[in-house]
Structure formats: structure tokens, C-alpha cells
Amino acid sequence: MAEAAKTPVALLTGFLGSGKTTLLSRLLARPELGETAVIVNELGEVAIDHHLLRQVDERTVVLGNGCVCCTLRGDLADELRDLLGRRDRGEIPPFRRVVVETTGVADPAPIVYTLLSEPVVRHHFRLERVIATVDAVHGLRAPESVAQAAAADRLVVTKADLADAGALERELATLNPAADVLQSSFGDVEPDALLGGGERRLPEPTPSPADGRVHAGARAHCIVFDEPLDWAAFGVWLTMLLAARGSDVLRVKGLLDVGGAGPVLVNGVQHVVHPPLHLDAWPDDDRRSRLVFIGRALDGPALERSLAAFTRAAGR
């Protein structure tokens, strides 16, 4: 199945008590979220009773806006296959998107791996984005929340009414410059800001490691290449880097100029790398290749020198 025809899946992650369920409850009340299947950990925790239209079975409800909400019983791949089957049999309304809520201590990498590797799942679904909530009161309070924030494409600072959300917003922007950061109070956020939009421009290189904030040992490194990169060399280099230092690399995201009209989007969470995606166009006039690495014990200039050496070696 072509990528564009696959059902997009958004992964909603965030540490315990960071406001995932509140955010989800508010989203489910919005008409824009119609035709969405939502997989949650516990149906009872999501405040949807007053929107409830129809109970399909003990674990599935269909909301007034056509949103299908079901409990994750065990394996995510089983749940997604089951949703497909029930949609095909007409047992639940058709849905155009899936939102998966993870548990608070979940490491996003295995979930991303499931979505990218399970044969039936990857044939019918594509991982659209990872959304992570971080609450303004507690911030990045554990290595798990740092890994979740690093894996995110959209970051939501929750409980913005209770603490200085601006400080956390700036902190998150330095940890994960590849993500858009939104603020939310009482779970209020515009669905389009969370689920809509395309790829954003990736940031300029950080001046030096000493200038970057370190979060539980992790920090972001941004590197830029003026000349087009050789895709074969990049693949060889990144696979070798992840094999040697995969446990230190929380995230890699990049828009690469490989000589085509648009860039190639590279996106990886720890060892798990999405298939390369050719975009039709660049987000702006700057067509230099940009890569963001978030990790521990990494050195931005060393990453740049090494990739440049691989690229030169491939050209000989």
C-alpha cells in the first residue's frame, strides 16, 4: 500500500501525571477529531461519558463525533489488526486516523518499532508523529520523560496555568529542537496544532557543547551540510553509528539534500529508523541538509567530521 493511502497513527506519550489523559479527553470532545480511532490504556480514565453515543462492546465506545475509543488489552499490533478487521466488517465506523496513548513510563522506541516492523501493521498504518506531554510543574523529571520528549515531533507543555511554562518551553526547545512546542492549560489545545501541519525547518547548529543544556545527560546536536549528501554513504554511516552508539542516541531527525527536488526525511528513535521519506518540497528556501541528534556522550563536530569523511570516501 502506498504511504499516502495508509492510515496515519499518532503516538501520545508523556510521563505519569503529565496530563496525557486530560489532553485526550478534551481532544475527544472536539468535532475535528471525528473519524479517529483512539487506543487508550483504560477507558474509564478518559472523561467521555457525556459524549458517549454507543457502546460497541465492553471495551469500545463510539462517540458523538464518530470517534472510536477502545482500550488497549495487550499487544498494540493485535489491537491495530483488530481495529482494521472490525472496520472492514462494519462493526465500528470508518476512521481516518489512529491516536495511541502510551503508559506513563513507556519507552517510545519499542512502540515505534512495532508500528514500523509488524508486517500487517506497517502495510496499513504509518506513524504520523509522536506527541509528548511534559507538565510545567515537574518538568523533565526522569530519564523516561527525557526519552519521551526526545522522541517527540510535537511537545505539549501541560498545566501551563500552574507554573512557568515559558521556562520549560525553552528547556524543551533546547533538548529537542526538531519538535514544535505547544502550551496547554486544562488539556486545552487546538487539534490542528497537534495533529496537523507538515515538517518544520530544522534548526541551525548549536555553537558549542558547552553552550547547550544537558538533560539527564542528553543534549541536542545540530549539523548542517552545504553540499548534497550521498544517500548510500549516509545509510552506511548511520547504521554503523547506531550499532556502535545506539543506546546513546535517543533521536535522530533530518532533512537531507540528496540531489532531488525535495529533501529526504530521516527520522529515528533510538535504534529504530523510519523508512526514508521523499518529500515533494523543502519547508523553506534553505536547501542545506540538516540533522539533529539528541543523545548522551555525543560530540556534534565529531559527528560532522565523521559523516563528511564517509561522504568523501563514497565519492572516490
Add this chain to the structure above:
Amino acid sequence: MCALCGVLLNDHWAEQEGGRRGRTLRVGLVNRVLSHYGLELGDWAGRVYVLRDRKGRATVVDNLGVVWTEAARLVGRPLDPLDPELVRALG
């Protein structure tokens, strides 16, 4: 389950593009890197790779992700692309 570099994926992410020519380019570059460690990679019918060391040991590997983990096993340490000596050797 081993998530290392998509071992269980049907098509490794780094090998989905470029066809035969891309595969040849990748094998050529991988061999430039592996020569630094006394290893060599052969392409067997465009389907699997054969990794060899100078002691005559050989192992069959499915994809690029596994090449590096098997190479590390043969050498006895991880093969780090950021190693300044390797970067210098590549020029």
C-alpha cells in the same frame, strides 16, 4: 525482540533505495571502513552478505544493520564511526 537497526524488517531502511547500483556503492564503502579493521564484506547474489576476517572466519549477514554487529563480534569491540583514526583513514 531485537530492535537493533531493524533486524526483523523485511527491507532494512538503509537498503530500500538505489537498487543494484546502490547496493554496490554501499558494499564498496563498507569495505573501505572494514579494511581498517582487517575485515571484508562480500555480496552474495545481491541477497545476503558474507563477512570475513583474516583468520578465515566467515559469517553470513542479512542486512547493513547486522554487518556492524557481526563485525564488532569478530573484532571484539564496537566499530565506532566517530573514531578519529578511522575518520583519518577514510581521508
